[in-house]
Amino acid sequence: MTIKIGVIGTGAIGRDHARRINQVLAGGKIVALSDVNRASAEAVKADIAPDAVIYATGEELIASKDVDAVLVTSWGTTHEQYVLAAIAAGKPCFCEKPLATTADGARRIVDAEVAFGRRLVQVGFMRRYDAGYVALKEAVRSRTGAPILVHAAHRNPAVPEAYITPMAIHDTLIHEIDVLRWLLDDDYVSARVLYPRNAARSHSKLRDPQVVVLETKKGVLIDVEIFVNCHYGYDIQCEVVGEDGIARLPEPMAIQMRLGAKLQNDILTDWKDRFVAAYDVELQDFLKAAAMGTASGPSSWDGYVAAITSDACVAAQDSNGSPVPITMSDRPALYS
Ligand code: NAI
Ligand code: ISE
Numbered sequence: 001m002t003i004k005i006g007v008i009g010t011g012a013i014g015r016d017h018a019r020r021i022n023q024v025l026a027g028g029k030i031v032a033l034s035d036v037n038r039a040s041a042e043a044v045k046a047d048i049a050p051d052a053v054i055y056a057t058g059e060e061l062i063a064s065k066d067v068d069a070v071l072v073t074s075w076g077t078t079h080e081q082y083v084l085a086a087i088a089a090g091k092p093c094f095c096e097k098p099l100a101t102t103a104d105g106a107r108r109i110v111d112a113e114v115a116f117g118r119r120l121v122q123v124g125f126m127r128r129y130d131a132g133y134v135a136l137k138e139a140v141r142s143r144t145g146a147p148i149l150v151h152a153a154h155r156n157p158a159v160p161e162a163y164i165t166p167m168a169i170h171d172t173l174i175h176e177i178d179v180l181r182w183l184l185d186d187d188y189v190s191a192r193v194l195y196p197r198n199a200a201r202s203h204s205k206l207r208d209p210q211v212v213v214l215e216t217k218k219g220v221l222i223d224v225e226i227f228v229n230c231h232y233g234y235d236i237q238c239e240v241v242g243e244d245g246i247a248r249l250p251e252p253m254a255i256q257m258r259l260g261a262k263l264q265n266d267i268l269t270d271w272k273d274r275f276v277a278a279y280d281v282e283l284q285d286f287l288k289a290a291a292m293g294t295a296s297g298p299s300s301w302d303g304y305v306a307a308i309t310s311d312a313c314v315a316a317q318d319s320n321g322s323p324v325p326i327t328m329s330d331r332p333a334l335y336s
Contacts, residue, residue, distance in 0.1 A: 006032030009074025099303025144242025233267035301335035
């Protein structure tokens with residue numbers, strides 16, 4: 001069975017996901033594209049999906065009888081409207097992070113999906129599909145003993161001037177917010193944010209780096225360094241300190257060089273390369289579930305928890321290091 005897919009938002013990641021569906025994965029075909037910048041959709045049609053029809057709006061694409069399932073890869077502020085429309089149409093929907101830019105918006109999606117009565121939404125938290133994180137989770141389950149501490153770092157080489165302080169949370173930290181509660185099988189109770197001096201390559205509207213300290217229900221203390229102008233590469237680190245031992249996220253495979261009297265490993269510079277295999281596996285999972293008219297993997301509930309936690313972290317950015325509590329309602333049975 002081939003699932004007919006429509007993509008809303010054909011920028012960096014929309015184009016890359018369209019490529020993997022048409023050229024890498026099995027079971028899906030891009031039949032529809034939509035972007036407020038029509039030239040972007042036309043370029044993806046020309047390069048990747050010659051048979052796709054271009055729709056003037058995302059809503060028209062979702063309503064089309066020729067579209068079985070939808071990828072929402074437009075800007076975060078537009079996700080909620082399209083995910084709600086996909087649920088109303090009863091169509092499986094893969095939505096890039098964030099599920100919505102407010103916790104209220106994410107809650108509206110949870111409520112709509114619960115009212116529909118079946119999971120239709122997968123959120124693009126691809127790290128859960130990364131082989132390194134999967135191995136780390138298994139080590140935490142079977143070897144480290146109960147976790148006590150997590151030390152993590154999320155470093156990007158550079159960000160544009162439009163990237164401002166709160167984006168360190170809802171654009172960047174949001175990946176750790178999701179993957180660490182999945183890794184620990186836990187939830188957060190409070191957040192703090194600490195700042196060292198600003199790095200020289202930052203700009204006036206960005207505090208960079210930042211250290212976010214999260215505490216969990218089980219009493220694990222997590223520190224995450226967010227450093228988005230680190231310059232040297234795209235670098236994701238994670239170490240879990242347990243009662244019996246310490247487990248560390250593996251480094252991506254890299255050729256080791258002995259050259260010029262130095263022993264060296266290259267470091268990646270782009271998120272697309274760091275998680276290329278994880279994106280493939282997450283979308284293959286989406287296609288598999290969509291063929292059965294449903295969704296699996298990171299859920300709307302996970303997107304909602306991430307939004308609540310992001311809001312608390314953003315509040316903590318302005319609380320002079322004081323902890324901000326994180327509370328949420330009970331998880332609906334649909335997500336148990
Ligand atoms: P981008 O700016 O390269 O592409 C977004 C596209 O959406 C643009 O072509 C824009 O014209 C289009 N667009 C904006 N509003 C629209 C609307 N209302 N309807 C239709 N099209 C619309 O951005 P990028 O980097 O591709 O990010 C898109 C989303 O993917 C964001 O939510 C971002 O957070 C997420 N993302 C996730 C990553 C991951 O590692 N999982 C990596 C990069 C982005
Ligand atoms: C980007 O949107 C992503 O999702 C990347 O994975 C992350 O590393 C980066 O900081 C974000 O801007």
